[in-house]
Amino acid sequence: MKILLVGEYSRLHNSLKEGLEELNHEVTIVAAKDGFKNYDVDLPIYKKYDQGFLKKIKNLLYRFTKIDLESIHTIKQILNLKPKMSDFDIVQFINEAPFGCSAAIEQDIFDLISDWNNSVFLLSCGTDYISVKYAHDEIPKYSILTPYLNGNEKSKFSYGLKYLQPDFIKLHHHIYKSIVGVIASDLDYHLPLLNHPKYLGLIPNPINTEQLKFQPLKVEDKIVIFHGINSHNYYKKGNDIFEAALEIINRKYADKIKIVTVRSLPYDEYIKTYNQAHIMLDQIYAYDQGFNALEAMAKGKVVFTGAENEWLSYYNLEEDTVAINALPDAEKIASKLEWLIRNPEKIVEISLNARQFVETHHNYKTCAENYLKTWQKHK
Template structure:
């Protein structure tokens, strides 16, 4: 089967492609690298010209004055000139409702052309979109990534792109896409909950993790427990990083030389996954019910990850023991969990071992690729 994957945010589509290729399928991936993360793609639509020194300054001025980013137009144009190559595929899968990341009107035109020259189209719910944002704003989650904005509306610049998903322009794009797709697949419980009961919802398929690229590293703790925090400024508030920073300040004062803290900021993906190799504990995010991609890859390496691991997640997978630490938006809770692990290092080893076993069972990229084929096949 010929499969076209559009967009990349977390390496989900790269891992899925690797699984599908291993099963004998022809797969093409189109993406823009997702900024500093630099994810690979077969065809790039990265706004390279807009990032040059000559263009970037007027680009920034235009954006500040009119909230208009010329990089969005460049990505759209690059995709437009690719369209003649992107035809004749049996399945097209979109990473998001706006996978090209151009203007809503241009996105609608391009996706209309794309869906018209290929087979069935499927949509992933693996990040913010119209339905998930609406679900959050209606207060259906016990807590959500919108909470920092509710507490401090001065954070609007960090949340504007999320709120755009419920704006009139994007709503039109959302409706258009749902008129074209054969179904929606959720990547974890954070997106299952908003989609429940929707007629186009095909269910959950776990994130694929290429275990061959994520070698298990049995934790060896000699004198210090190493804790890693990787900060992405673009998601600083919505991942609840301030809770981790405050917790680490307390842990440093409390345990001193018994811990080593590693903090990085906005580094490329390949550099990021290597930097946390020596860590025993990785701090990922607090506003989640299930694990995102960063957490899963760290778990595959045998790390203890502070992330989403709520009851909904445990119930879905039938878990009776911890495979990750459920990180709540509460400094004291995070400090207590970290303190327990520092004082009981054998538990770090036990959770890390269970984490790897869980990823092997539920997230192996080839097995997950097979589940995608099943979902797509239901609608072909």
Template sequence: MKILLIGEYSRLHNSLKEGLVALDHEVILVASGDAFKNFPSNYSFRAQIINSNWFFKKTRNLIYSLTRIEIEQIEHAIRFYLLLPKLDKFDHVQLINSDALATFPWVSRFLYRKLFQSVKSRSLLICGDETPVIDYLLKKELSYSILTPFFEDATLKNHFYYPLKYTKPSYRKTFEWLAQNCQSMTTSDMDYKIPMERMGFNAPLIPNPVNCEKIPFEAISNLEPVVIFLGINRGSYIKKGIPYFEKALAEIEKKYGNKVTISVCENQAYQAYIKLYQQAHIVLDQIYAMDQGYNALEAMAKGKVVFTGASEEFTNYYHLTENVAIHALPDKNYLVQQLSYLIENPSKIKEMGERARAFIEKEHHYKKNAEQYLAAWKL
């Protein structure tokens, strides 16, 4: 089969591609690289001109500050349109999101129509902010979610522009059009499965594929000092609860001194980010989640203890009886307590790291997950 994957935000589509290729399918990935993360793809619609020098960047920022229009979206659209002649004769296309092209919604619909003329089997992946997901979170039926900081302080609204944009009529129209014109929808974890189900959509969960063959398990041999890593993406700083981690780390540093080493990086490209957390024993990923995002899964595959979403819904779904990660809560004292326990009981770090790796191999193996996608697409 010849399969087209459009969009990349985390490495999910790259790993899925590797799984499908291992199953003898031909796969082409088209993406923008997702800004500073710079994820690889076969074809790119990255805004190269707009970001080519200081003058264009300054102009871009000025236009955005005055109009809220991101002129990168124009270049994304033009570059994707020019790629369309290369994107025919595929057996299936999957979009990573309704905004997979990172352009204006009406332009997205125009380009999707053009693409769908030649690709009759289509799917939409729900693995991040999406119209029904945000609609459900706004009901405030969950004890907490990525929108909790916004509910607690409405002055933070600008920090939530990206999730809240999916409630705008133009983005809603695009999602509804795709829901009608894609044969299937799937979700990547519990944070999307539950909202989609409760909003009345059939979107079964297929766990994020992780290429375990590219991510070797790293047995922990030296825990003096315990190395704690925090990676910060300023674009999601508030909605991922990073301030709670920062406050907890400040207290841990005072409490344990040279028994711990704290490493923090900010807005790093994917490859640089991976290198920076290699030496860590504990990785602080995100708060306000029920399940793990992609960075957390890759860290777990390496055998690290990850503070992330590991809720009761998650443990029940996978029938887990022991922790494979630490469920991170928006509570500084709780985070300090959990970190302190691990620092004072280093054998627990090794044990949980081994369980984390075993869990990834069992539930997130890229070939197994690729087979699940093929079944969902009925290919």
């Protein structure tokens, strides 16, 4: 089959493409270049107005006219790519607004790509209307909106609150009327979609373990703790709580640990920087692991991330055996770090379990097969 994957987050569509190509399918990714992360894209959509003088012009014009030059520039590129984006058997959008445009332009782009092709599916693997509303209504005990709901508006725009605005709600309903169905990539998106008539089920994030070499951990000197920060999502990911926990643990065990902190690195550089780490601090306000956590687990790191009871039940696991659930409490995170520092054999044990878990449940070929079965069953 010919498959068009629209948009890219955290390398999910790249890994899915690799799995589908192993199964002899033709796959093309069209996506906006993802800022500093710089993931591979077959048909890149470039941002012209995201920095410098042109950004100031864009913002000034939008302020007085509501005309978004970046959105107009984006849809022009899409139109020029029509010959390369037509006649695909399957199209999958990674999000309701994968190009970062105004809601009206996102709807126009969605309609164009849908008209040029056949069966259209949607992924829920990032903030969208259903997941943000679920979080905003405070249905889970905590969520990515917890910092915002607690009054932290320092990075308000990173929380995905635009999806609760009328124009994006309209976009959501328009897309859901048109798509064949929606697939969730992990439990954080599965739970809000339960019982929705268009929900086709959860297919775990595909991880290409053949590209991610497992590194058996040895605790011979200091335990290396890695903390990678995306400045744009600092509070949303709980980096402030991780930093508070690191301060606590560093006061007690400075002679036994080495803390490595990096900020907003390109993907290829980022994934190399934690090669020597034993422990990785990923994110707090999650029930399941995202892509960064899974790739680190595949490399044998002990990852502090989403590993809630719902996840344990779904995969029939015991607590603290595959990943460490990072609760929004610096003292509790510090306590888990102390447990690992005092019991280094647990680091080795969890490392092995983490790799095996990713190989079993997130193998990119198996996940690709599950996508194919779902698409073919419903298209």
